[in-house]
Every structure is written in structure tokens, then in C-alpha cells.
Amino acid sequence: MTGTDTFDLTDAEFARIRALAMRLAGISIAPSKKALIVGRWSRRLLHHGLGSFAAYLDFLSDNPGGGELQICLDLLTTNETNFFREPKHFDFLREQLLPKAKRGAKFRVWSAACSSGEEPYSVAMELAAGLPAGSWDVLGTDISSRVLETARAGLYERARGQPIPADYLRRFCLKGTGPQAGKFLIDRALRDRVQFTRANLNERLPDFGQFDVIMLRNVMIYFDAETKARVVSHLVPALKPGGYFIIGHCDTLTGIGHTLKSCGGSIYVRPPS
Numbered sequence: 001m002t003g004t005d006t007f008d009l010t011d012a013e014f015a016r017i018r019a020l021a022m023r024l025a026g027i028s029i030a031p032s033k034k035a036l037i038v039g040r041w042s043r044r045l046l047h048h049g050l051g052s053f054a055a056y057l058d059f060l061s062d063n064p065g066g067g068e069l070q071i072c073l074d075l076l077t078t079n080e081t082n083f084f085r086e087p088k089h090f091d092f093l094r095e096q097l098l099p100k101a102k103r104g105a106k107f108r109v110w111s112a113a114c115s116s117g118e119e120p121y122s123v124a125m126e127l128a129a130g131l132p133a134g135s136w137d138v139l140g141t142d143i144s145s146r147v148l149e150t151a152r153a154g155l156y157e158r159a160r161g162q163p164i165p166a167d168y169l170r171r172f173c174l175k176g177t178g179p180q181a182g183k184f185l186i187d188r189a190l191r192d193r194v195q196f197t198r199a200n201l202n203e204r205l206p207d208f209g210q211f212d213v214i215m216l217r218n219v220m221i222y223f224d225a226e227t228k229a230r231v232v233s234h235l236v237p238a239l240k241p242g243g244y245f246i247i248g249h250c251d252t253l254t255g256i257g258h259t260l261k262s263c264g265g266s267i268y269v270r271p272p273s
Contacts, residue, residue, distance in 0.1 A: 007045055009038050013053040017041075020057070021076050024069075025143055026202035026227035029076065040075040044068070074146040081115040084122045084163045086217065089246050092267060093123070097213065097244065098130035107136040108211045112201060112235060113219035114140030117151025118160070120194050121186050123215070125168045128190060139208055141199035151196045154186035201231045210240045217266075218248035229256035236260065241272045 009017075014034055021027040029037070041053065048068075050056050060069055084090055093109075101107045107127065111120040120140035127136040142148055158176070161169060161184050172190050176183035199205055201216075214235055220228050236259065239245055245260050245268040247253065253260070253268070260268035 007038065007042050007051075007053060009034060009053050013057065016057050017053070017076075020060070021073075022224075022227075024073055024202075025076070025200060026224075026231065027076060027222050028224045028227070037076070041072065044072060044075070070145055074144045081118045081218075082163060083118045083161060084165075085119065086249055086266075087163075088265075089215070089217070089267070090122060090126055092246075093213065094126050094130055098126070101131060101135075101212070103132075103135075105135075107131055108209065109136075109138050109213040109215065110208065110211045110235075110238065111138065111140045112199075112214055112216045114142050114148075114151060114196065115144075116147040117154065117186075117194075117196065118156075119215065119217070120151070120196075121154065121172075121190065122164075123213075124190050124194050125164070125172050128172065128193070129168070136193070138194045139211075140194060140196045141201075141208075142196075143198065143200050145198055148196050148198060152191075154191045155180070155183055156186075158182050158184050201234060202227060203234075205234050205238070208238060210238055211243060212240055213244045213246065214239050215246045216248075216251075217246060218250060220247065220251040225255050228253070229258075232256060232258050232260075236270060239270045241270055243270050244268065245270065 014037070017037055018029045021029050041056065045051070045053070045056050048056065048059060050059060060072060063069070109123050109127065111123060114120050117140060120138045124138045127138065140151055161173060164173065172187050174185045174187055176185060216231070216235060220231070223231065232253065236245065244263070247266045247268070249266050251266065259271065261271055263269055
């Protein structure tokens with residue numbers, strides 16, 4: 001242990017952590033992330049009064065059903081996101097998809113790695129602005145219970161709202177006052193239309209029904225090719241024939257087998273049956 005309340009991480013311990021992340025979530029931790037793991041996990045060692053990462057890993061192994069396993073997994077994920085991130089995808093949704101949405105049918109979007117909620121709320125704003133009330137819904141899932149709590153609350157620092165169009169801010173967001181000064185809250189009417197639930201994309205998924213759009217953005221960069229293929233194979237069956245699968249600009253489906261057809265860039269479509 002060093003004098004800064006962090007612990008030394010041996011190569012063998014780091015190998016065990018990388019194997020755990022891969023087994024639990026399909027996350028490939030790069031060697032360059034060693035210092036990040038030390039900084040984040042050292043607090044858990046101190047919390048439990050443990051003297052090494054090996055002891056903490058043994059503790060996790062001995063308590064697989066406890067909440068600590070979820071905590072350690074939360075600390076392994078970065079959860080970087082923002083409102084209207086990669087805006088061309090929202091332009092595509094607003095300009096190309098919503099005008100063609102079938103009237104009388106519910107338009108459904110799944111944000112499959114939703115982090116703290118900025119992406120599904122951005123989608124919900126577009127749907128609320130472009131479709132009749134009650135004709136759409138949004139699902140947000142993530143492996144981290146911690147960020148899902150933030151997502152459900154819908155309360156954010158005001159600076160994070162900068163990318164939100166001004167008319168959407170006025171229509172869908174409430175300015176914090178008193179103890180919430182400097183923050184904003186997603187309006188309850190919009191929050192009520194977005195469901196958040198935990199899901200591990202690396203495992204067999206619950207039946208959430210079928211969707212017109214599935215967004216899996218800026219998460220596959222953490223997966224190896226085998227995990228990418230498995231995750232995509234879990235998600236594509238939930239996409240309606242003719243529905244769209246949107247990945248991040250830094251992600252790629254190259255090298256994995258799938259039935260999707262490229263629409264250019266990071267947008268794919270599931271061919272009609």
C-alpha cells in the first residue's frame with residue numbers, strides 16, 4: 001500500500017481482474033487501465049479492511065450473490081455520455097424515421113447501454129416532439145445499477161444540458177431552485193415514458209418485445225470480437241424487420257457475423273422478412 005490510500009496491484013492480480021470483467025460483462029480491460037483500477041478499487045479495499053487486491057478478489061469469489069460484485073463492476077465501467085451525443089443520429093431519427101412512423105402503431109426505441117440516462121432522454125425528447133402523445137416509448141438498459149439510479153431520477157447538473165436544443169429545454173426540462181439550484185430536472189411527463197432496467201448484454205436477455213430502433217453506441221469499443229458478435233446476436237432478434245440498429249461512430253461491426261445491412265456510416269437496418 002502507498003501513502004495515498006491506494007494499494008499496489010500485481011500483474012497476477014490485474015490478470016484476475018481482467019478475467020473477472022470479461023466473464024461478468026464481456027468487458028476487455030486494456031493494460032493501460034491498470035492505474036484507473038487501482039484508484040477506483042482501492043476505496044473498496046479500505047471499506048472492507050482488506051490488505052490486497054487478491055484478498056478483495058477472494059472476497060468477491062466467496063460472496064457471488066452479494067451487492068459487492070455489482071459495486072466492483074460499476075467501478076470498472078466508464079459510463080461517459082452526454083445529451084444529444086453524436087447529433088447526426090438524432091437528425092436521422094427526427095428527419096428520416098419519425099415522418100415515416102406508422103400511425104396507430106407504437107414507435108419503440110431501446111437505448112441498450114444507456115448509462116446515466118442522457119441518451120434515452122434525448123431520444124424521448126425527439127419522439128415527444130415528433131409523434132402523437134401515447135404513440136411511443138423508450139427503454140434504457142445498462143449493466144450498472146448505480147448509473148440507472150441517476151437515470152431514473154432525471155436530475156442533472158445544468159452544464160450537462162448545454163447540448164439540449166433551447167426549445168426542448170423549455171418544453172421538457174425544469175430549472176432547479178433552492179437546494180437544486182444549478183441543476184435541471186427532466187419533466188415528469190417525459191420521465192414517465194422512459195423505462196429503465198438493468199440488463200447484461202453479454203448474457204441471455206429478457207423479452208423486452210420488439211423495437212423500431214436499437215441504439216448500441218460507444219460501448220463496443222470495450223468488447224473483443226467474440227463478445228461483440230454475441231451481444232449483437234442477442235439484440236438483433238429484438239429489432240423489428242425494417243428496424244434500425246445504430247452504433248457509435250467509434251464502434252464497428254467489421255469482422256463479426258450479422259444479418260444487418262449497412263445504411264452508411266454507423267447506421268444499419270434489419271432487412272424485412
